[in-house]
Amino acid sequence: MTPHILTRSLDRAATTFILIVAGLGVLIPLSNLLMPQGSMFQVPTYLVALWGKYVCYAILALSIDLIWGYCGILSLGHGAFFALGGYAMGMYLMRQIGSRGVYGNPVLPDFMVFLNWDKLPWYWYGFDKFWFAALMVLLVPGLLAFCFGWLAFRSRVTGVYLSIITQAMTYALLLGFFRNDFGFGGNNGLTDFKDILGFNVQADGTRCALFLLSCLALVIAFLICRAVVTSKLGKVLIAIRDAESRTRFLGYRVETYKLFVFTLSACMAGVAGALYVPQVGIINPSEFAPANSIEAVIWVAVGGRGTLVGAALGAVVVNYAKTFFTSGPLAPYWLFMLGALFILVTLLLPKGIVGTFNAWWEPWKARRSAGIAADEESAAREDGIGAPNPAE
Amino acid sequence: MNVMDTRATSAMLYLDGVHVSFDGFHAINNLSLALEPGEMRAIIGPNGAGKTTMMDIITGKTKPDEGTVLFDGSVDLTRLDETRIAELGIGRKFQKPTVFESQTVQDNLLLALNVDHSVRGTLFWRGSKGESERIDKVLETIRLTDARNRLAGSLSHGQKQWLEIGMLLAQDPKVLLVDEPVAGMTDVETHLTAELLKQINKNHTIMVVEHDMTFVRELGVKVTCLHEGSVLAEGSIDQVSSNERVVEVYLGR
Numbered sequence: 001m002t003p004h005i006l007t008r009s010l011d012r013a014a015t016t017f018i019l020i021v022a023g024l025g026v027l028i029p030l031s032n033l034l035m036p037q038g039s040m041f042q043v044p045t046y047l048v049a050l051w052g053k054y055v056c057y058a059i060l061a062l063s064i065d066l067i068w069g070y071c072g073i074l075s076l077g078h079g080a081f082f083a084l085g086g087y088a089m090g091m092y093l094m095r096q097i098g099s100r101g102v103y104g105n106p107v108l109p110d111f112m113v114f115l116n117w118d119k120l121p122w123y124w125y126g127f128d129k130f131w132f133a134a135l136m137v138l139l140v141p142g143l144l145a146f147c148f149g150w151l152a153f154r155s156r157v158t159g160v161y162l163s164i165i166t167q168a169m170t171y172a173l174l175l176g177f178f179r180n181d182f183g184f185g186g187n188n189g190l191t192d193f194k195d196i197l198g199f200n201v202q203a204d205g206t207r208c209a210l211f212l213l214s215c216l217a218l219v220i221a222f223l224i225c226r227a228v229v230t231s232k233l234g235k236v237l238i239a240i241r242d243a244e245s246r247t248r249f250l251g252y253r254v255e256t257y258k259l260f261v262f263t264l265s266a267c268m269a270g271v272a273g274a275l276y277v278p279q280v281g282i283i284n285p286s287e288f289a290p291a292n293s294i295e296a297v298i299w300v301a302v303g304g305r306g307t308l309v310g311a312a313l314g315a316v317v318v319n320y321a322k323t324f325f326t327s328g329p330l331a332p333y334w335l336f337m338l339g340a341l342f343i344l345v346t347l348l349l350p351k352g353i354v355g356t357f358n359a360w361w362e363p364w365k366a367r368r369s370a371g372i373a374a375d376e377e378s379a380a381r382e383d384g385i386g387a388p389n390p391a392e
Numbered sequence: 393m394n395v396m397d398t399r400a401t402s403a404m405l406y407l408d409g410v411h412v413s414f415d416g417f418h419a420i421n422n423l424s425l426a427l428e429p430g431e432m433r434a435i436i437g438p439n440g441a442g443k444t445t446m447m448d449i450i451t452g453k454t455k456p457d458e459g460t461v462l463f464d465g466s467v468d469l470t471r472l473d474e475t476r477i478a479e480l481g482i483g484r485k486f487q488k489p490t491v492f493e494s495q496t497v498q499d500n501l502l503l504a505l506n507v508d509h510s511v512r513g514t515l516f517w518r519g520s521k522g523e524s525e526r527i528d529k530v531l532e533t534i535r536l537t538d539a540r541n542r543l544a545g546s547l548s549h550g551q552k553q554w555l556e557i558g559m560l561l562a563q564d565p566k567v568l569l570v571d572e573p574v575a576g577m578t579d580v581e582t583h584l585t586a587e588l589l590k591q592i593n594k595n596h597t598i599m600v601v602e603h604d605m606t607f608v609r610e611l612g613v614k615v616t617c618l619h620e621g622s623v624l625a626e627g628s629i630d631q632v633s634s635n636e637r638v639v640e641v642y643l644g645r
Contacts, residue, residue: 231514231517232502232503233514235495235499242495243492247503248475249478250503250509251479251509251563254475
């Protein structure tokens with residue numbers, strides 16, 4: 001089974017993508033740790049963390065492309081799954097602080113002491129153990145997506161209506177997490193992390209390890225997506241995207257397919273959020289903001305919907321541009337630029353960067369191989385072998 | 393009455409006293425119809441006669457307000473959804489050719505094959521020789537062998553119609569509902585389609601909705617004329633087309 005999936009999933013573009021991610025995942029940490037401080041070959045630690053953030057965004061973009069690009073589910077609330085994964089990781093990191101907090105309480109995080117709580121809420125139990133937190137990173141977004149999707153897909157909520165209720169979902173969570181009595185640090189969220197699995201989160205080595213892990217997670221997420229979209233299930237997803245009711249009349253249970261891929265995608269977004277939090281050092285309710293989810297959809301559109309590689313590329317390109325422009329004098333205009341970028345891509349590159357490249361590259365490749373075939377055919381005819389008629 | 397009862401059990405598809413209204417508009421009005429196993433039936437009728445709505449009812453897209461819809465003499469179709477009805481063995485070709493345009497002809501047929509349609513089944517699907525042989529056979533029947541690797545979206549209108557009939561064949565249902573198969577086809581294509589349907593009829597029950605009288609005549613099967621949601625006339629094409637009420641309905645009163 002496994003080799004079959006691998007050979008099927010790994011075409012040239014996919015292999016190149018994995019090699020590049022793996023290469024960056026190894027080279028950037030090596031350069032940071034081994035090269036002398038200040039050398040032109042040394043990647044500074046802040047950049048390692050920054051690129052680590054981009055890689056997490058790339059995973060989120062992949063998860064959106066899987067459902068939007070291949071199954072036509074436009075979720076405008078995927079940031080919620082990302083943030084939930086982030087909160088699960090944040091809770092683990094909070095419990096690791098222990099008595100090193102400002103108030104020195106060995107069990108209660110600072111914000112709970114501040115609110116005069118005397119014991120840990122039940123839903124914080126277990127988060128002192130990494131395996132439990134890691135499980136929750138997958139389980140909480142997955143379960144929410146499953147319940148949400150079960151209700152929405154069964155009732156055949158599609159298109160713009162589904163997009164609107166996903167926005168409502170993330171907005172509702174935003175409001176909830178803002179409240180102090182919700183028990184997740186309210187407005188301030190979770191921060192002031194000290195260590196992860198016993199390693200200092202600020203240390204260069206930890207940051208490099210987290211970067212490497214993020215790249216690894218990106219590769220794994222990419223492989224899972226490829227395995228899904230190159231399977232027969234992938235063909236069914238595209239069929240649902242293009243003609244949902246036709247697919248139903250062929251005897252496919254469309255809602256089950258949507259539920260499967262939506263839940264898988266939410267779990268991936270959760271992992272992205274969990275890797276993001278220790279690298280940026282904070283998680284707060286603003287991650288649930290509907291605008292964040294919309295921005296993530298823009299990354300996918302810019303990179304190329306339904307291409308996977310494009311989604312990851314789009315996340316990195318847009319976020320690199322964001323970092324670049326928001327750190328200069330153009331900072332106040334970033335949102336205008338983002339809007340302009342989206343309009344320009346929609347007008348000029350409706351298939352995104354990778355989609356446009358493919359549209360240009362594939363006919364060229366086909367023409368070239370057709371040219372070779374035609375040459376062989378004429379050679380065969382000269383040899384007196386009749387070539388079959390290429391009928392319509 | 394007794395005769396009707398025995399027919400109800402032997403019929404492949406049995407509709408009795410079916411009513412559907414949309415916002416007060418009676419699309420289907422006391423419609424009764426029975427299709428015997430192995431039969432091919434042509435359904436004609438002016439626009440708005442309820443032909444497509446009838447197919448919607450049989451395939452579970454629309455639920456009737458009242459009436460009986462039985463499949464194979466025993467299965468109550470009004471309680472089931474589209475997927476379940478398709479699984480039972482009722483396939484449908486739509487009025488507007490609906491194929492998966494961004495996928496190849498071959499993949500369209502692969503998707504239609506009546507094999508395991510579960511999420512797990514498709515995720516871990518590996519092609520088998522039997523499946524590819526079946527696809528080859530269907531491609532040959534619908535004359536699209538040379539176009540197997542082309543995107544379905546790039547086919548001509550007539551080829552798309554055939555591909556959709558091919559998808560029905562791959563699905564191998566007990567009953568095929570075919571809505572306007574020759575709309576927009578050339579005379580030659582229409583003739584070939586009639587041949588194709590006759591060939592398929594050898595081992596499938598078929599219900600064809602069509603406006604094209606030449607085509608219906610060529611099929612040479614029993615014809616049912618619908619009007620305002622109920623059966624106006626039934627019989628051979630000559631009987632039906634010489635029926636005064638049918639002429640009146642078609643030509644206006």
